[in-house]
Amino acid sequence: MEESRFAKRMQGMKGNAIRELLSVSQQPGMISFAGGLPSAETFDKETVAEIASEVLIQDGDKILQYGSTEGYAPLREELIKYLQKDGFNISHENLLITSGAQQGIDLVAKAIVNPGDVVVVESPSYLAALQIFKTYEAKLVVVPSDENGMVVEELENVIKKHNPKIVYSVPTFQNPSSVTMPLNRRKELCKLLDKNEVVFIEDNPYGDLRYSGEDQPKIYNLDKSNQTLYLGTFSKIISPGLRVGFAVGEKDLITKMRIGKQGTDVQTTTLAQAIIAEYFKRNILDEHIESIKDLYRKKRDYFLKKMDEFFPKEVKWNYPEGGLFVWAELPEEYDTKKLFEIAISKKVAFVPGQSFFVNDKKNCLRLNFSNATFEEMDQGIESLGKAIKEMIK
Amino acid sequence: MEESRFAKRMQGMKGNAIRELLSVSQQPGMISFAGGLPSAETFDKETVAEIASEVLIQDGDKILQYGSTEGYAPLREELIKYLQKDGFNISHENLLITSGAQQGIDLVAKAIVNPGDVVVVESPSYLAALQIFKTYEAKLVVVPSDENGMVVEELENVIKKHNPKIVYSVPTFQNPSSVTMPLNRRKELCKLLDKNEVVFIEDNPYGDLRYSGEDQPKIYNLDKSNQTLYLGTFSKIISPGLRVGFAVGEKDLITKMRIGKQGTDVQTTTLAQAIIAEYFKRNILDEHIESIKDLYRKKRDYFLKKMDEFFPKEVKWNYPEGGLFVWAELPEEYDTKKLFEIAISKKVAFVPGQSFFVNDKKNCLRLNFSNATFEEMDQGIESLGKAIKEMIK
Numbered sequence: 074m075e076e077s078r079f080a081k082r083m084q085g086m087k088g089n090a091i092r093e094l095l096s097v098s099q100q101p102g103m104i105s106f107a108g109g110l111p112s113a114e115t116f117d118k119e120t121v122a123e124i125a126s127e128v129l130i131q132d133g134d135k136i137l138q139y140g141s142t143e144g145y146a147p148l149r150e151e152l153i154k155y156l157q158k159d160g161f162n163i164s165h166e167n168l169l170i171t172s173g174a175q176q177g178i179d180l181v182a183k184a185i186v187n188p189g190d191v192v193v194v195e196s197p198s199y200l201a202a203l204q205i206f207k208t209y210e211a212k213l214v215v216v217p218s219d220e221n222g223m224v225v226e227e228l229e230n231v232i233k234k235h236n237p238k239i240v241y242s243v244p245t246f247q248n249p250s251s252v253t254m255p256l257n258r259r260k261e262l263c264k265l266l267d268k269n270e271v272v273f274i275e276d277n278p279y280g281d282l283r284y285s286g287e288d289q290p291k292i293y294n295l296d297k298s299n300q301t302l303y304l305g306t307f308s309k310i311i312s313p314g315l316r317v318g319f320a321v322g323e324k325d326l327i328t329k330m331r332i333g334k335q336g337t338d339v340q341t342t343t344l345a346q347a348i349i350a351e352y353f354k355r356n357i358l359d360e361h362i363e364s365i366k367d368l369y370r371k372k373r374d375y376f377l378k379k380m381d382e383f384f385p386k387e388v389k390w391n392y393p394e395g396g397l398f399v400w401a402e403l404p405e406e407y408d409t410k411k412l413f414e415i416a417i418s419k420k421v422a423f424v425p426g427q428s429f430f431v432n433d434k435k436n437c438l439r440l441n442f443s444n445a446t447f448e449e450m451d452q453g454i455e456s457l458g459k460a461i462k463e464m465i466k
Numbered sequence: 467m468e469e470s471r472f473a474k475r476m477q478g479m480k481g482n483a484i485r486e487l488l489s490v491s492q493q494p495g496m497i498s499f500a501g502g503l504p505s506a507e508t509f510d511k512e513t514v515a516e517i518a519s520e521v522l523i524q525d526g527d528k529i530l531q532y533g534s535t536e537g538y539a540p541l542r543e544e545l546i547k548y549l550q551k552d553g554f555n556i557s558h559e560n561l562l563i564t565s566g567a568q569q570g571i572d573l574v575a576k577a578i579v580n581p582g583d584v585v586v587v588e589s590p591s592y593l594a595a596l597q598i599f600k601t602y603e604a605k606l607v608v609v610p611s612d613e614n615g616m617v618v619e620e621l622e623n624v625i626k627k628h629n630p631k632i633v634y635s636v637p638t639f640q641n642p643s644s645v646t647m648p649l650n651r652r653k654e655l656c657k658l659l660d661k662n663e664v665v666f667i668e669d670n671p672y673g674d675l676r677y678s679g680e681d682q683p684k685i686y687n688l689d690k691s692n693q694t695l696y697l698g699t700f701s702k703i704i705s706p707g708l709r710v711g712f713a714v715g716e717k718d719l720i721t722k723m724r725i726g727k728q729g730t731d732v733q734t735t736t737l738a739q740a741i742i743a744e745y746f747k748r749n750i751l752d753e754h755i756e757s758i759k760d761l762y763r764k765k766r767d768y769f770l771k772k773m774d775e776f777f778p779k780e781v782k783w784n785y786p787e788g789g790l791f792v793w794a795e796l797p798e799e800y801d802t803k804k805l806f807e808i809a810i811s812k813k814v815a816f817v818p819g820q821s822f823f824v825n826d827k828k829n830c831l832r833l834n835f836s837n838a839t840f841e842e843m844d845q846g847i848e849s850l851g852k853a854i855k856e857m858i859k
Contacts, residue, residue, distance in 0.1 A: 074718040078631075078663070080580050080602075083722050110532055118526025125518040125737070133511025137705035139503055172565060172731040179730050183601070187473050188581075205729040208576070209473075238471075270471070312530035314736035325467040329476050336598040337572050338565040342735040343707035344518070 082208045094413075098422035104453035106440040107422040109248065109397055111309055112372075115365045120357070121312065121348060128347040136343045142335050144170025144319075145346035151353035152319060160294045161303075166324040169331050172341045174278055174306035174318035177330075178202050180337070181239070181302055181320070182209045184329040185272060191237040195223040197400075197429035197437070199248045199276065202241055211239075215431045220391070222247060222254035225261045232269050239272050244292055246279035246396025249429045249439035253394060259292055266298045272326070276304045281362050283395035284370035299323050307349050309397070310362050315345040369397075369443055372450075376442035379450050383458030387465055397443040400426075403465065408435040412464050419456040475601045487806075491815035497846035499833040500815040502641065502790055504702055505765075508758045513750070514705070514741060521740040529736045535728050537563025537712075538739035544746035545712060553687045554696075559717040562724050565734045567671050567699035567711035570723075571595050573730070574632070574695055574713070575602045577722040578665060584630040588616045590793075590822035590830070592641045592669065595634055604632075608824045613784070615640060615647035618654045625662050632665050637685055639672035639789025642822045642832035646787060652685050659691045665719070669697045674755050676788035677763035692716050700742050702790070703755050708738040762790075762836055765843075769835035772843050776851030780858055790836040793819075796858065801828040805857050812849040 076084060098105035129136060136145075143149070149168060156163060171177045178201075186192065188210035194203060196215040206213060214235050216228045223242050231237070244254040254262070266273055275292045293303040306318035320330060334340075352358045373393060380390065380399070390401035403409060409425040416422060426437025445453060469477060491498035522529060529538075536542070542561060549556060564570045571594075579585065581603035587596060589608040599606060607628050609621045616635050624630070637647040647655070659666055668685045686696040699711035713723060727733075745751045766786060773783065773792070783794035796802060802818040809815060819830025838846060 074716055078578065079722055080576065080578050080583075082580075083577050083726065086722075086725050108532075113527040113531060116526055116530040118522050118530060121526065121530065122519040122522035125522060126515040129511050129515035129518060133509055133514065134506040135707075137509040137511060137514065137707045138506060139501075139701075139706045172735070175729070176731045183473065184476050185471065185473050187475075190473075201729065201732075208726065208729055308532075313532045314528075314530045314733075316731060316733065316735045323467055329467075329472055329479075332479050333476065333601065336568070336594065336601055337730060338569045338709060339594075340707075340709065342565075342709045342738050344738060345735045 082210055086204075086208070094422070094424060097417060103417075103420050103422055104445060104449045104456070105422045106442070106445060106453060106457070107424050108441055108444055110441070110444040111313060112368065112443050114368060116312055117361065124348050124351045125344065128351055129344070132347065136347050140340045140343045142331050142340050143168070144341065145343050145350060147354075148346045148350035151350050155353060156321065160291065161321060163321055167321055167327055169320045169327050169334065170341050170346060171318045171320055171334070172338055173308060173313070173316045174276060174304040175201055175205070176334070176337070177302070177304040177318055177320040178205050178241070178274065178276065180330040180333045181272065181274060181326070182206055182211070183333040184326060185238050186211045191235040193228065193231055193235070193237045193240040194431060195242050195247070196431060197249050197426060197434075198241070198431065199243055200428050202276070203431060206241070213431050218247070218250060218252065220252055221258050222252050223262070225258055225265060228262070229265055232265065232271060237271055239274060241274045241276065243276045243278070245277055245289060246282065246393065248279070248396070249398055249424070249426065250400045251391055251393035251396050251398050253289060256289055259289065259295055262292060263296045263298070266296050266300050271300060273301045274304065275301050278306045278309055279396035281310050282366060282369060282397070284366055284373055286394040293321060302326060310358070310365060311349060311352060315348060317341060317345050317349050372442050372445075372447070375447055376440070376450055376454070379454040383455045385458070385462050385465065388461060397441055399440045399442060401438050401440060403436040403438070403461070405436050407465060409438045410435065412438065412460060415460040415463055416457055419460050421453040421456040421460070423457065475603055479597075479601070487815070487817060490810060496810075496813050496815055497838060497842045497849070498815045499835070499838060499846060499850075500817050501834055501837055503834070503837045504706060505761065505836050507761060509705055510754065517741050517744045518737065521744055522737070525740065529740050533733045533736045535724050535733050537561070537734065538736050538743065540747075541739045541743035544743050548746060549714065553684065554714060556714055560714055560720055562713045562720050562727065563734050563739060564711045564713055564727070565731055566701060566706070566709045567669060567697040568594055568598070569727070569730070570695070570697040570711055570713040571598050571634070571667065571669065573723040573726045574665065574667060574719070575599055575604070576726040577719060578631050579604045584628040586621065586624055586628070586630045586633040587824060588635050588640070589824060590642050590819060590827075591634070591824065592636055593821050595669070596824060599634070606824050611640070611643060611645065613645055614651050615645050616655070618651055618658060621655070622658055625658065625664060630664055632667060634667045634669065636669045636671070638670055638682060639675065639786065641672070641789070642791055642817070642819065643793045644784055644786035644789050644791050646682060649682055652682065652688055655685060656689045656691070659689050659693050664693060666694045667697065668694050671699045671702055672789040674703050675759060675762060675790070677759055677766055679787040686714060695719060703751070703758060704742060704745060708735075708741060710734060710738050710742050765835050765838075765840070768840055769833070769843055769847070772847040776848045778851070778855050778858065781854060790834055792833045792835060794831050794833060796829040796831070796854070798829050800858060802831045803828065805831065805853060808853040808856055809850055812853050814846040814849040814853070816850065
């Protein structure tokens with residue numbers, strides 16, 4: 074079919090650049106720090122297998138039948154209780170189960186964004202979110218981020234100037250930068266929300282994975298304006314392949330998102346929802362998260378140690394207190410897309426930072442530390458160090 | 467949130483009228499012929515439980531990890547082989563696994579439809595499809611149907627006049643009318659497709675469920691213009707709660723749909739896909755479908771017998787050769803929404819036909835025969851017959 078026959082929203086859309094990179098990074102012999110994959114070591118496949126079998130035998134008639142768009146009732150009950158312990162004062166009308174947190178971004182955009190509407194994103198930003206907003210033909214406006222996340226003073230200016238429908242952020246262990254917004258800035262942000270009519274999306278896929286430092290309260294729970302939409306997921310703490318996430322927000326917005334979901338996929342796979350519900354019922358989720366954190370903390374520490382050892386002093390990087398990524402910066406004159414070519418020839422992959430910027434910035438790289446084994450880190454970071462040295466020599 | 471803050475596509479959208487009806491029909495003591503639910507008797511929960519456990523133990527690392535947007539490779543392999551036996555000459559670039567067939571409708575609309583573009587639908591038509599096209603702000607144009615489905619001569623006129631982007635149809639055991647387009651009309655339709663640039667959606671959720679009469683070839687396989695998008699699903703033959711369907715079509719269209727799916731839900735739940743793949747590998751699907759057909763054939767026959775017995779002669783209905791529904795018509799002056807009120811008071815529910823028409827038509831009712839038990843049919847059809855008599859007396 075010719076390109077011109079497709080809808081305007083899809084014309085020229087070539088798919089997620091990172092997903093294309095990932096196909097290169099999956100070549101045999103390649104060590105990949107490119108993806109954002111959880112480690113398969115964190116998948117408790119025996120437990121999931123036992124649970125799947127048990128819930129199907131017990132409740133198969135319900136689990137295999139059509140279910141409600143808002144989600145499987147036992148999961149909704151358990152999740153509300155769990156969220157209440159975390160400070161969320163919500164009821165059923167505030168909750169929608171989604172097919173992964175990413176569906177939450179899609180559904181809120183579907184509910185709110187008309188072509189030409191402004192959506193504010195931080196820079197760098199989560200790539201798939203940028204793509205989703207583009208399919209709704211939003212105009213993206215960028216707010217800079219620093220080591221404390223989105224710069225709220227700048228956001229205030231941008232809101233004044235552009236009157237956006239949505240502000241989108243990953244305020245905790247941001248992808249790709251790994252920075253977390255501290256409490257005082259969260260409070261400032263909420264003051265700003267109080268004064269303006271705008272939906273703030275708090276996308277929080279990594280929040281449960283803190284390896285050091287202090288937990289920050291959720292913006293949803295600080296925001297008295299009732300304009301924050303909170304997106305959570307079980308992808309990083311149970312399994313991404315199950316595709317179960319959730320959205321928490323103001324009831325009219327959740328209702329519109331539910332109506333939007335009816336058309337999109339009717340409902341999220343019930344078996345996947347029933348498996349997550351059983352993690353709550355058996356009270357094994359918190360312990361499971363602790364075991365993941367123990368593993369990832371070791372991986373982060375080892376990864377950073379190896380970077381210290383093998384990366385030249387010209388490279389700067391942050392210290393991630395949680396999440397899955399280290400964000401590194403070369404001197405400004407270097408292009409990490411070129412580095413990618415050299416690295417691939419040395420059998421190691423990462424994601425060039427350019428993919429995460431709405432405006433071009435070429436000297437950054439995102440490194441994933443959750444998926445590789447310790448042996449792969451030994452070899453991969455040494456190779457990547459060599460590639461960098463080759464480039465900047 | 468105020469209605470005015472939502473996107474134009476969602477303003478005034480109140481959700482699927484049938485899903486609202488269904489909540490009434492789920493009141494205790496209610497006998498429901500309203501839904502389109504498979505019978506829970508057809509769910510082989512022991513087999514699904516055994517398969518789920520086995521595939522997780524064997525391939526859990528892959529099944530629980532992120533997977534590819536186009537679908538789980540083992541399912542794709544098996545499905546292509548299965549479809550080839552059915553006359554589909556396709557390769558991987560023609561296939562996309564979807565989260566239910568309904569996601570296929572959403573993704574093709576997302577790929578093709580700009581606001582104001584014309585989408586042609588048959589009348590009556592599948593309600594959720596109408597809603598999906600509306601969220602993409604399509605202009606719906608109706609082509610009448612008769613006992614042989616969409617009237618192709620009328621379609622020709624409509625295409626000339628409106629130059630639609632999409633023609634949408636359920637040509638086999640249509641929902642709600644249960645009619646099937648015979649071979650000669652399918653061929654005429656394909657001649658029309660040959661002469662015009664338009665995507666034809668062949669939505670086929672019920673095609674495997676034929677209880678009498680002769681199978682008709684798929685329009686996808688008759689269409690030499692390569693403009694048919696075929697949508698299939700495992701919802702009616704394995705389980706709707708698993709949410710696995712598929713789209714078969716021209717490669718550029720499938721590519722755009724895949725890119726659209728990346729944003730929507732990244733991928734379909736892998737465990738659900740792996741369960742379906744195993745049905746193919748174990749070669750148990752065909753036998754399972756036969757057992758479903760045996761059950762539904764008995765249910766259809768019993769349902770029709772009871773209608774003969776209890777419905778007044780003023781009511782006309784078709785003889786469904788397959789699918790899940792009987793479509794009945796009252797004399798034109800009667801409104802089945804009123805009948806619905808009377809029926810509910812007698813503890814029996816159905817879907818008033820008006821929901822399925824883009825233009826109002828008030829005297830039809832859709833009756834589902836797959837879900838109720840034989841005992842429920844005895845009682846429910848007698849009650850419904852009384853309700854009709856009460857109305858038309």
